[in-house]
Amino acid sequence: MRYKYGMLFDAPRPIVARVCIDSPLPHLDRLFDYRIPAELTPAPVPGCRVRVPFSGRRMSGFVVEIGPASDEYAGPLRSLAAVVSAEPVLSENVARLARAVADRYAGNLSDVLRLAVPPRQARVEKDPPPEPAGPIVDPPPAEWRRYRHGESFLEALRDRRMPRVVWDSLPGEDWPTRLAEAAAATAASGKGALLIVPDQRDLDRLDAQLSYVLGPDRHVSLSAALGPAKRYRAFLRVRRGLVPVVAGTRAAMFAPVENLGLVGIWDDGDESHSDPHAPYPHAREVLLTRAELESTAVIVAGHSRTPQAQLLVESGWARPLTADRDVVRSWAPRVVPVGDDSDLAADPDSTTARLPSVAWRTARAALRADAPVLVQSPRRGYLPALSCQDCRRRAGCSRCGGPLARSSRSAAPVCQWCGQPEEDFRCPECGGRRLRAVVVGAARTAEELGRAFAPTVVRTSGGSEILDEIPAGPSIVVATPGAEPRVPGGYGAVLLLDAWALLSRADLRAEEETFRRWSAAVALARPARDGGTVVVVADGGLATVQALVRWDPAWFAARELDQRSQLRFPPAVRMAAVSGSPAAVAEFVDECALPSSVEPLGPVPIDEHSERLLLRVSRRDGAALSAGLHAAVSARAIRKDAAPVRVRVDPRELL
Known part of the structure; x- marks a missing residue:
């Protein structure tokens, strides 16, 4: 408002650059107005990078928009310090998307923009741009007819x-x-x-x-x-x-x-x-x-x-x-589960054998047909977990108490925490000196299969040495989940070992993740009409195995969603995790303006100094939960005496 000749009138608001400052502080998660000096060269445009004065120093930021000044600030406006580059790297659509993502995850716009826009390379900006791609007028015919619609x-x-x-x-x-x-x-x-x-x-x-x-x-x-x-x-x-x-x-x-x-x-x-x-x-x-x-x-x-x-x-x-x-039946391989009561009665030794008889015969038949065999082993390494042979207590390091593992048959046990070898192991419980394997890794599996199927070539894929593709022909590939190489024509046999290592994890997503990893391996097998067979060492009555046998991911996903809906876990609801010291978590929750539907779960200890509290709300209240959490984090960031807390919406372990 302005006065002229004693009369009150609306003065036009000046045209400013509205800038998102690159700062992790949540209370600065808004746009700031800056005056555009007439002499500034190059001139700022929406989406460009700028430097601005803020709190006694220059800070980086993006011009999100140029327009009339907002009503949020009535004081004198400061000027843009510099235009780092006139290249409009931040588009209007991406800026709008980044704001929506930040709001959904109770985060800052600047943090999302840091993920959205890569760091500037000045030399690259000066390169002459290539010619635009020509239009795609007539795309090649597609092979989508195998699917309904x-x-x-x-x-x-x-x-x-x-x-x-x-x-x-x-x-x-x-x-x-x-x-x-x-x-x-x-x-x-x-x-x-x-x-x-x-x-x-x-x-x-x-x-x-x-x-x-x-x-x-x-x-x-x-x-x-x-x-x-x-x-x-x-x-x-x-x-x-x-x-x-x-x-x-x-x-x-x-x-x-x-x-x-x-x-x-x-x-x-x-x-x-x-x-x-x-x-x-x-x-x-x-x-x-x-x-x-x-x-x-x-x-x-x-x-x-x-x-x-x-x-x-x-x-x-x-x-x-x-x-x-x-x-589906014409494209899927034959899936044979091994592990129910009838299988154990027919093959009593399968409970202790690394490879049950059915898996052995399947692998042998595939190799005789000049087809490769894929063996999925859930654990990397040679012997990633050891215990005392006599009392079965976990073998730990005498220095720090960390778990011991072996990298090869002749290697000494090594601590997985401090990296020190344990040359002279002695069990503190019974005094025993012998070690046994608790878990067999992919490297040990490959070694055993190499002896059992000599002279067949055995390859390993996993960790830092992942094979992308192998040649066709008789061979055995031992791979960890996600590292399975492709082969022309597909595998003649796929063996899924150690199902318990995947299914017994203390994780809401254990069954879902097991099916995802198994289906990725099964998809590499030949169809049943070409002799492709999958042996999964697990009870055939398990829902995960049943979905694999029928190749029915929709049924399995519907079952998982129904269970989570009954238990009120994501994605049927929205959740957030608040972690920190017990006092900080309790204080933070008291300060939050949370929806009335919020339901706290916990807290549970993370370690001796911190704990985690889960907050659960209905999906329709998810936006209100995120807004309340962000507001509370922003308020605490201003206070110097506030103990830190970490907030994560949709924590990974619950997705």
């Missing part, structure tokens, strides 16, 4: 509609090519596509198929493995609208694809999709939020189906994209 899904993408599907991939399916075909159909309509995969191995496969289906220079791959300069160069190609399709790991989930028409994620149950940096967003949730904000098509795909994806189907938000049962 598969061809209709592609047709909807070509017509610029918004189909939202949960795709259950068949065993042996060339899923990178199918996703590339969906991206091609989207790009042919003049829209962009964004596809996210768990790791670099999957990205390499998808990248190769996108190049084949789309043609050269019509897509880019974004991942942290590219290195700073290459990643920033690829990012700028996307931001400048030079390519219509982006593939990447979770680092690409905020890629500024122009005129986005399709978002897709492969294997959304993989823990790699959960970002380890604050505010810990999950790629699936980011893409679903993006689909709502930008009105895009969605494909959530995998060999297995998560309860979160099942919730999308049951709520009507997405439709299932599956194959008929006769098609």
Whole structure:
């Protein structure tokens, strides 16, 4: 308001740059107005990087918008200090998405923008831009006819509609090519596509198929493995609208694809999709939020189906994209469970044998047919856990008490905590000096199989040495989950060992994760009509095994979702974890303005100094829970005497 000639009138608000300051402090999680000096060169534009004066020092930030000053601050405005780069790296859609993601996870906008926009490489910005990719006029024919409504899904993408599907991939399916075909159909309509995969191995496969289906220079791959300069160069190609399709790991989930028409994620149950940096967003949730904000098509795909994806189907938000049962039977291998009472009666030694007789015969038959054999072993290493031979007490280090393990048959036991060898082990309980294996790792499994099936070639894949593909022919591959190499034509036999190591974990997701890992291995086997057989060393009555035998991920996901709904666990509800010292957690909860439906679970101790409290609310109150948590964190950040607490919405161990 201003006075002129004694009269009160509305003065026009000055045009300012509204800046998000790069600060982790939650009470600074808002936009600040800065005056734009007329002499500032280059001139700021929305999305560019700037330096601003704040609290006696210069800080970095992004110009989110340029417009009239807000009513939040009535004092004199300070001026922008410098425009770091006139390149508008932050698009309007990504800024809006980042704000929504920050609100959902009770985080700061600046933390999300740090994930969304890679660090600047000044030299790369000065490079002459390449020519834009040519249009995709006539994409190659796609092979989606094996799935009900598969061809209709592609047709909807070509017509610029918004189909939202949960795709259950068949065993042996060339899923990178199918996703590339969906991206091609989207790009042919003049829209962009964004596809996210768990790791670099999957990205390499998808990248190769996108190049084949789309043609050269019509897509880019974004991942942290590219290195700073290459990643920033690829990012700028996307931001400048030079390519219509982006593939990447979770680092690409905020890629500024122009005129986005399709978002897709492969294997959304993989823990790699959960970002380890604050505010810990999950790629699936980011893409679903993006689909709502930008009105895009969605494909959530995998060999297995998560309860979160099942919730999308049951709520009507997405439709299932599956194959008929006769098609499933023609593509799936034969699955043989070994572990129920009848199996034990027929083969009493199978309870102690590393390889039951059925698995032995199956592997032998595959090798005789010149087909490779895949053995999935859940644990890495040689003997990752040891105990006293006499009293069965866990073998611990005499220095720090850490667990002992062996890296080979002749190696001395080594502590897994301090790394010191235990040359002269003596059990503190009984005085025994002999050690026995509690858990057998992949390396020991490979050694035993090499002796049993000599002279067959035995390969290992896992840890830092992961095989991507092996040649066809008789061989044995021992791999940890997620490290199974592909083979032309598929494996003749797949052996799933040590089911107890996966199913007995103290984890809400133990059965879901077991099925996900098993189905990924089973998908590499040949169809039953070509002799493909899978032996799973587990009781055939288990729901996980039954879903594998029938290859029915939808049934298993519906069962998991129903159980969690009854127990009121995610995704049926929303949850947040608050951890810190007991006094800090109690004080924090008292200060929070939480929804009336909130239900505390715990607290439970984490260690001798800290504890964790879970807060559970209905899904409709999820936004209110996040807002209350963020407000309380912001209020505590201003107080110097407040003990620290850590807040995480949708903690990974409960997803």
